Amino acid sequence: MTAILEAKDIVKRFGGLVAVNRVSLTVNEGEIFGLIGPNGAGKTTFLNSIAGTFKPNAGVVRFLGRETTGFRSDVMCKLGMSRTFQISQPFPKLTALENVMVSAVFGNERGAVRDPEAWSRQMLDFVEFPMPPDTRADNLNTVQLKRLDLARALASKPKLLLLDELAAGLTTGELDDLMAIIRKIRDSGVTIVMVEHIMRVIMGLCDRIVVIHYGEKIAEGTPEEVAHDPKVAEAYLGEKYIL
Amino acid sequence: MARSSVQSTIVFEVLRRLTTAAGITIILSVVAVIVSAVVAGPFTLVNAIVTGGMWALLAVGLSLVFGVMNIPNFAHGEFFMVGTLVSYLVFTPLHKYLRQNPSSVLSTVAPFAGIFAALLVGALLGVVVEKLIFFQLRRRSREQWVMNSFLLTVGLSVVMINGHQLLWGTNFKGIPRYWDVKPIDLFGVNISMDRAVALGLAVVTIAIFWFFLMRTRTGRAIRAVAQDETGAQMVGIDLNRIQVLTMALSSALAAMAGASLLFMFPSYPTVGLKPLYVAWYVVILVGLGNVAGATIGGFLVALLQTLTSYFIGVGWEDVVPTALIILILLFKPSGLFGSEVKGVWEQ
Amino acid sequence: MQKTETVSARAGRLGNGLLSILNALGITPLGLALIILLAILPFIPPFDREDLLRWLVGAALIAAQAIAFDFTTGYINVVNFGFAAFLGFGAYTSALLAVDFGISPWIGMFVGALASGGLGFFTGVLTLRLRGIFAAVMAWFVGLALLGLARNLVDITRGPMGLSVPTFLETASNRPYFYIILVMLLITYLVLRWITSSHIGLAFKAIGQNIEAARASGVNPTFYRVFNFTVQCAFAGWLGGFYAHYYGILTPQLMHTSHTVEVLAIAYVGGRGSIWGGAFIAFPFIFFIEWLRSSLTSLPGLHLVIYGLLLILVMIFYPGGVAQFYYWIADRVGKARRGSAEQSG
Numbered sequence: 001m002t003a004i005l006e007a008k009d010i011v012k013r014f015g016g017l018v019a020v021n022r023v024s025l026t027v028n029e030g031e032i033f034g035l036i037g038p039n040g041a042g043k044t045t046f047l048n049s050i051a052g053t054f055k056p057n058a059g060v061v062r063f064l065g066r067e068t069t070g071f072r073s074d075v076m077c078k079l080g081m082s083r084t085f086q087i088s089q090p091f092p093k094l095t096a097l098e099n100v101m102v103s104a105v106f107g108n109e110r111g112a113v114r115d116p117e118a119w120s121r122q123m124l125d126f127v128e129f130p131m132p133p134d135t136r137a138d139n140l141n142t143v144q145l146k147r148l149d150l151a152r153a154l155a156s157k158p159k160l161l162l163l164d165e166l167a168a169g170l171t172t173g174e175l176d177d178l179m180a181i182i183r184k185i186r187d188s189g190v191t192i193v194m195v196e197h198i199m200r201v202i203m204g205l206c207d208r209i210v211v212i213h214y215g216e217k218i219a220e221g222t223p224e225e226v227a228h229d230p231k232v233a234e235a236y237l238g239e240k241y242i243l
Numbered sequence: 244m245a246r247s248s249v250q251s252t253i254v255f256e257v258l259r260r261l262t263t264a265a266g267i268t269i270i271l272s273v274v275a276v277i278v279s280a281v282v283a284g285p286f287t288l289v290n291a292i293v294t295g296g297m298w299a300l301l302a303v304g305l306s307l308v309f310g311v312m313n314i315p316n317f318a319h320g321e322f323f324m325v326g327t328l329v330s331y332l333v334f335t336p337l338h339k340y341l342r343q344n345p346s347s348v349l350s351t352v353a354p355f356a357g358i359f360a361a362l363l364v365g366a367l368l369g370v371v372v373e374k375l376i377f378f379q380l381r382r383r384s385r386e387q388w389v390m391n392s393f394l395l396t397v398g399l400s401v402v403m404i405n406g407h408q409l410l411w412g413t414n415f416k417g418i419p420r421y422w423d424v425k426p427i428d429l430f431g432v433n434i435s436m437d438r439a440v441a442l443g444l445a446v447v448t449i450a451i452f453w454f455f456l457m458r459t460r461t462g463r464a465i466r467a468v469a470q471d472e473t474g475a476q477m478v479g480i481d482l483n484r485i486q487v488l489t490m491a492l493s494s495a496l497a498a499m500a501g502a503s504l505l506f507m508f509p510s511y512p513t514v515g516l517k518p519l520y521v522a523w524y525v526v527i528l529v530g531l532g533n534v535a536g537a538t539i540g541g542f543l544v545a546l547l548q549t550l551t552s553y554f555i556g557v558g559w560e561d562v563v564p565t566a567l568i569i570l571i572l573l574f575k576p577s578g579l580f581g582s583e584v585k586g587v588w589e590q
Numbered sequence: 591m592q593k594t595e596t597v598s599a600r601a602g603r604l605g606n607g608l609l610s611i612l613n614a615l616g617i618t619p620l621g622l623a624l625i626i627l628l629a630i631l632p633f634i635p636p637f638d639r640e641d642l643l644r645w646l647v648g649a650a651l652i653a654a655q656a657i658a659f660d661f662t663t664g665y666i667n668v669v670n671f672g673f674a675a676f677l678g679f680g681a682y683t684s685a686l687l688a689v690d691f692g693i694s695p696w697i698g699m700f701v702g703a704l705a706s707g708g709l710g711f712f713t714g715v716l717t718l719r720l721r722g723i724f725a726a727v728m729a730w731f732v733g734l735a736l737l738g739l740a741r742n743l744v745d746i747t748r749g750p751m752g753l754s755v756p757t758f759l760e761t762a763s764n765r766p767y768f769y770i771i772l773v774m775l776l777i778t779y780l781v782l783r784w785i786t787s788s789h790i791g792l793a794f795k796a797i798g799q800n801i802e803a804a805r806a807s808g809v810n811p812t813f814y815r816v817f818n819f820t821v822q823c824a825f826a827g828w829l830g831g832f833y834a835h836y837y838g839i840l841t842p843q844l845m846h847t848s849h850t851v852e853v854l855a856i857a858y859v860g861g862r863g864s865i866w867g868g869a870f871i872a873f874p875f876i877f878f879i880e881w882l883r884s885s886l887t888s889l890p891g892l893h894l895v896i897y898g899l900l901l902i903l904v905m906i907f908y909p910g911g912v913a914q915f916y917y918w919i920a921d922r923v924g925k926a927r928r929g930s931a932e933q934s935g
Contacts, residue, residue: 051806077808089803091796092386093863102796105789107808116789156808315723380906389723390667394858395905397851401898405891413890512891516847520734527727562738565731569716 003062004029004160004191005050005081010059012042012049019045020056021215027160032182032192034206034223038235042215043195044086047162051083052076064159077107082153083162086195088145090137096148097133100124100155107156116155123151127181142169154185161185163194167201179204203227211235275546285432291549292542293438294507296445297500299541301518302525303452304493306537309526310469311489314377314392318400320519322365322494324407326501327510329364330357331416334505338418354421358444358502365498366491372399373490378483400515407512417509441503448499449538452492456534465489520561521548528568616783621866628772628873632765643764647771647836649876651829654775656857656868658825661782663854664863665791666818667798668718669726671850672733673826678845679736680706680827681834682747685755688835695758699831706827707820714819719812733845740842753840767836774832775869778825783865785821794818795863848894855901861913871912 005027012020020042027033035043049056050063052073061069063081071079082103091099100120104113113119124133127150131140140148146166153161167178175198182205186192196202202209202223209226211219213235219226226232305319334357341350376395384391422436456462467475468485476482500518501508508514525544529536547567548560555563612622628650631637637646655677663669670676680702687693687701709732717728740747747753759766785791793814796804801811834840843849853868856875860867879893886892904911 053802053805072810073805074808074810077806082808083806085803085806089800089806091799091803093799094792094795098792098795102792102804102809103807106793106796152803152807315727376902376906383906384909387667390669390726391905391909393723393726394669394854395902397854398898398901398905401848401851401855402895402902403898405894405898408891409889409895523727524731527724527731531724556742558742559738562735562742565735565738569728569731569735 002029003027004064005193006060006062007046007050008060008062010046010049010061011057012045012054013057019215020049020212022059023210023212023215023217024059025210025217025220027191027193029191030186030189031207032186032194032205034202034209035193035195035212036197036202036209036226037212039197041212043212044164045215046212047083047164047193047195051081051162074106077103077156077158078109080108080157080159081162082107082156082158082160084146084149084153084164084166086164086168088142088149090140090145090148092138093136095134095136096124096129096131096140096151097121099137099148100151103152104155107158112157113155120151120155123155124148126154126184127151128177143174146170150181154190158190160191160193163192163196165195165197167196167198175201275550287549287553289432289434289438291546293442293445294504294549295542295545296442296449297504297541298518298521298525298545299538300445300448300496300500301522302529302537302541303449303534304496305522306526306529306531306534307465307489308493309531310534311465312377312392312486313389314396315389315531316493317393317396317519318372318403319396319493319497319522320515320517321400321403322368322497322515323501323508323518324403324510324512324515325368325494326361326365326498327505327508327514328407328411328416328501329361329498330502330505331418331510333357333360334418334421335416350423354440357421357505358499361498361502362495366495368498369491369494370487372494373487377486377490400519404512404515411510413511415509415511418505420506435506437506444499444503448496452496461485461488517561521545524564524568528571615780616787616865624870625776629769632768638765640764643768645877645880646873647764647768648880649873650768650771650775651833651836652853652856652876653869653872654771654778654829655826655853656860656872657775657778657782657865658822658829659853659857660860660862660865660868661786661825662818662822663857664861664865665786665794665798666815668815668819669729669854670819670822671726671730671847672713672736673729673822673853674847674849675733675736675845676706676710676823676826677830677833677849678740678840678842679709679830681830681840681844682740682753683827684831685753685834685840686746688756689753695756695831695835699828699835702831702834703824703828706830707824710823710826711816711820713823714816718815718819725815730847733847733850737842737845740845747840747842750841750843755834755838755840757838758835771832771836774829778829779866779869782821782825786865790814790817852897855897859900859904859911861911861916862909864911864913867911867913867916 003026007026008024009022010020010024011018011022023042023046025033035046037043048054049059050061052068052071052075055070059069060067061071063076063079068076068079073083091102094102097117097120100123101116104116104120104123121133127147129144129147129151131144137145137148150163150166153163163182166182167175170178179201182192182194194202194206206223209219209221209223210217211226211229211232218231218235219229221229301319301323304322305316308314308316308319334354337349337353337356341353376399377392380391380395381388420435420437422440424436426433426435427439428434454462456466464475464480465485465488467478467480468482468489472482475485497518501510501515508518521544525537525540526533528544529540544564547564551563552558552560609619612619617625631646632643636642655673659670659673680699682702683705684695684698684702687698688695693701713729713732717725717732720728741749743749744751758770786794793804793809796807796809797811797814804811830844833844856872857868859875860869860871879896882893882896908914910917
C-alpha cells in the first residue's frame with residue numbers, strides 16, 4: 001500500500017482559537033477514509049488546510065509524494081486533489097453542464113480532458129444528475145446541487161477526492177444511491193476522504209476512520225475498532241449519534 | 244497548561260499590534276505633528292485638526308454603513324453637500340434678519356440652527372434613501388449585494404449632484420463665517436470661532452456616538468448586526484429598524500460635517516466629491532468596516548493632506564495621499580488597523 | 591423548375607454558410623442588419639448633417655467603451671471605477687507622442703493602448719488579489735491619482751488649459767471619423783466577444799459568480815482577473831487615442847469619475863454580461879441625451895439626473911437590462927415558432 005496523502009501535525013488557529021491541533025493522518029491509495037467527530041470538531045477546517053483554502057499555521061502536507069503545504073486550492077486541484085463543499089458552491093448563472101465544464105477545462109493539466117463538454121456530460125450521468133444538463137444552477141434544489149458539486153469535483157479527474165458532508169439532508173433511498181455512486185468512484189481508482197455525520201454511510205463505506213474532537217485526533221482504525229473505542233463514546237456522549 | 248498558552252498568545256498579540264503598521268503609523272504621525280508644528284507653524288496644525296475632526300465624522304458614518312449594511316456608499320459626500328446647502332438656506336435668511344435686528348443671543352444661536360437643520364434633513368434623507376432604494380433592492384435580490392448596492396449609490400450620487408444643479412444652480416452658496424467674533428487666542432495662535440466650534444462639535448459628536456454605540460441597547464443591536472446579521476435576527480433584533488437607523492445616523496453625521504464646515508466649503512453641486520474621496524481614503528486606510536479606526540484615520544488623513552499642500556504644493560493633496568495609501572495597502576491589504584467586522588470580505 | 595430549385599438550394603446553402611460564419615463571430619442576423627444600418631446611416635438625411643454625425647461618433651465611442659466596460663464588470667464582476675482615467679492615460683500618451691515627437695496618431699493610439707494596458711496590469715496585480723469592491727475602490731484611487739497628475743503636471747499636459755492635439759485627418763468632415771470609430775467598435779466587439787465565448791470566458795464567469803468554487807475547480811482567479819483587467823485597460827487606452835485625435839483637445843476632465851459613471855450607466859442599462867447590450871443602447875441613448883441637452887439648455891444637469899435615475903431603476907427592477915429583455919423576447923418568439931411548427935407538423 002502506498003500513501004497518497006500524508007498530513008503531519010497540522011495546526012490551524014483562528015485568532016486565539018485552535019481549530020485543529022496537531023492532527024496527523026495517512027491516507028492510502030484506493031481506500032475510502034472517514035473523518036468523523038462532533039459538530040465543530042475541526043473536520044472541515046482540517047480539509048480546508050489540506051486542500052489549500054487556507055494555509056495551516058504549522059505542519060506538513062504531502063500529496064502524491066511531494067510536499068504541498070500551503071499550496072493554493074487551484075494548484076491542489078490541478079495536482080489531482082479535488083473537493084466538494086459542505087454547503088454546495090455552484091456558479092449560479094451557469095448551466096449545470098457549464099458548472100462541470102469549468103472543472104473539466106481548468107481542473108487539471110491542459111489536454112488531460114480532450115473533449116471537456118462530452119466528459120462533463122459523462123460526469124453528470126455518472127453521478128445520476130436528475131435534471132437536464134442545460135438547467136441553470138440557480139434553479140436547482142439542495143440535493144441536486146450536491147450532485148452537481150460531486151460531478152464538478154470529479155470532472156477534473158482527481159486522484160484524491162475530498163467529500164465534505166455530501167450525505168447531509170438526504171432521505172434513506174437517496175443515501176443508498178449516493179453510497180453506490182461513491183463506491184463506483186472508488187472502484188474507478190479514486191481515493192476518497194470523506195467527512196460525514198451519518199453513521200450508516202461511514203460504517204457502510206469507510207475502510208479506515210479517524211475521529212477528531214476539539215481539534216485533536218482521539219482515535220484511528222477500522223470502523224469496528226473505532227466504534228468500540230471508549231474515548232470515542234465519551235466524545236459523542238450527550239450527542240445523538242449511535243455507534 | 245491550556246490557560247497559560249492562551250495568556251501567552253494574548254501577550255504575543257499585544258506585542259504584535261504595537262509593532263505593526265498601526266502602531267508605527269501612530270508614532271510616525273505624532274512625530275509629523277511635532278515637526279510640522281515647528282516648521283510650518285501651528286496654524287497648519289490647527290487646520291489639520293479641525294478638518295480632521297470632520298473627516299472623522301464622515302469616515303465613521305461611511306464605515307458604519309459598510310459594517311452594518313454592507314453598502315460601500317459612493318453617495319456619502321452628497322449628504323455632506325446637502326448639509327452645506329441646508330445650513331446655507333437656513334442660516335442666510337436668519338443672518339439677514341439679524342443684521343437688521345441685532346441680538347447677541349440670537350447671533351450666537353443662529354449658526355446652530357443651521358447645523359441642527361442640516362442634521363435633521365440629513366437623517367430624514369437617509370431614511371428616505373434606505374426605504375426607497377436599498378430596501379427595494381434588498382427585498383428583490385441580495386445576490387452580489389456589495390457591488391450592486393455600490394452601483395445604486397453611484398446612481399444616487401449622480402441624481403443628487405445634478406438635482407442640486409437643477410434646483411439651485413452651480414454658483415457658490417457660501418458664508419464668510421458663522422460667528423462675527425474675535426478669534427480665540429491659544430498659545431499665540433489665532434483660531435477663529437468657527438474652527439473652534441467645528442472641532443468642538445466633532446469631538447462631542449464622536450463622544451456621544453461612541454457612547455451610543457457601546458453603551459446603549461440600540462447601539463449594541465447595531466454592533467450585533469454588523470457582526471452577524473442572522474444571529475442578530477435570531478435574538479430578536481428588528482433588522483429593518485437597525486438598517487433605517489444606521490443609514491439615518493450615517494447621513495446625519497455627514498450632513499452635520501458639511502454644515503459645520505460651510506465657512507470652508509461653500510455649497511455647490513459637487514462640493515461633496517472631495518469629502519467623499521477623503522472619507523474613502525480613511526476607510527480604506529484603516530480597514531473597511533472598522534469604525535474605531537475611522538476616527539483616528541480622519542485625523543491622520545487630514546494631517547497628511549495639510550502637510551502635502553504645505554510642503555509640496557496646493558493641488559497635490561489628493562495625489563500624494565493616494566499614492567501613499569496604495570503603497571501602504573501593498574503591504575497591509577486589510578488596512579492599517581485590520582478589519583474588526585467579519586463578513587466584510589466575503590462578497 | 592428543377593433548375594430554380596437547385597439555385598435556391600445553393601443560395602440557401604450559401605446563406606447557411608454565411609450564418610454559421612456570423613454565428614462563429616458572435617453576430618446574429620439582426621446584429622448584422624444593425625451594423626449595416628449604422629454603416630449607411632451617415633448618408634441618410636438627417637444623419638448626414640455634421641452636428642448629427644458628431645453625435646454618431648460620440649455614441650459609437652461610448653458604445654465601444656461600454657463593451658470594454660462590460661467585459662470586466664459583467665464577467666469577472668469587478669467594476670473598474672478608474673476606467674475613464676485609463677482611457678485618459680491612453681489618450682494623453684498618444685497625444686503627447688504626437689505633440690512632442692511627431693509620431694503619427696495611427697501608431698500613437700496603439701502605443702497608448704500598450705501604456706494603458708501596462709498600467710492596468712500593474713494596478714491589477716496590486717489590487718485584484720483583493721475582493722471585488724476593494725479592487726473597484728483601489729482602481730478608483732489610481733484613477734484619482736492619474737487625474738491629479740494630469741492636472742498638476744502642467745509642464746507636460748498643460749493641465750486644465752487643455753492640450754491641443756493633431757487630429758487623424760485634415761478634413762473638417764465628421765463622416766470619415768465615424769467610419770474609423772465604427773471599425774474600432776466592431777474590432778472591440780469581435781475581440782472581446784471572442785475571448786468571452788472561449789474557455790477563458792468560462793473562467794471569467796466562474797470567478798465572477800463564485801470565486802471559492804472557481805478556485806476549487808482549478809481556476810487561478812488572480813491570473814484571469816489580471817488578464818481581463820489588462821485587456822480592458824488596453825482597449826480603454828486605444829479608444830482614448832481616438833478621443834484625443836478626434837476632438838483635438840485634451841483636458842484632465844476626460845479622466846473624471848463622472849465619465850466612468852456615464853459608461854457604467856450605459857453598460858448596465860444595456861445588460862451586464864452581454865457584451866453587446868451597452869453598445870446597442872448607446873446609440874438611442876446618446877441621441878436622446880444630446881437632444882435633451884441641446885433643446886433644454888435652461889435645465890442643465892437634467893440629462894445626468896436621468897442617467898442616475900435610470901441606473902437606479904434598472905439595478906433594482908430589471909437587473910438584466912435591455913439584453914435580458916431581448917433574450918426574453920427571443921425566447922418567447924422561439925417557443926411560439928416551435929409551437930406552431932409542432933401544430934402544423
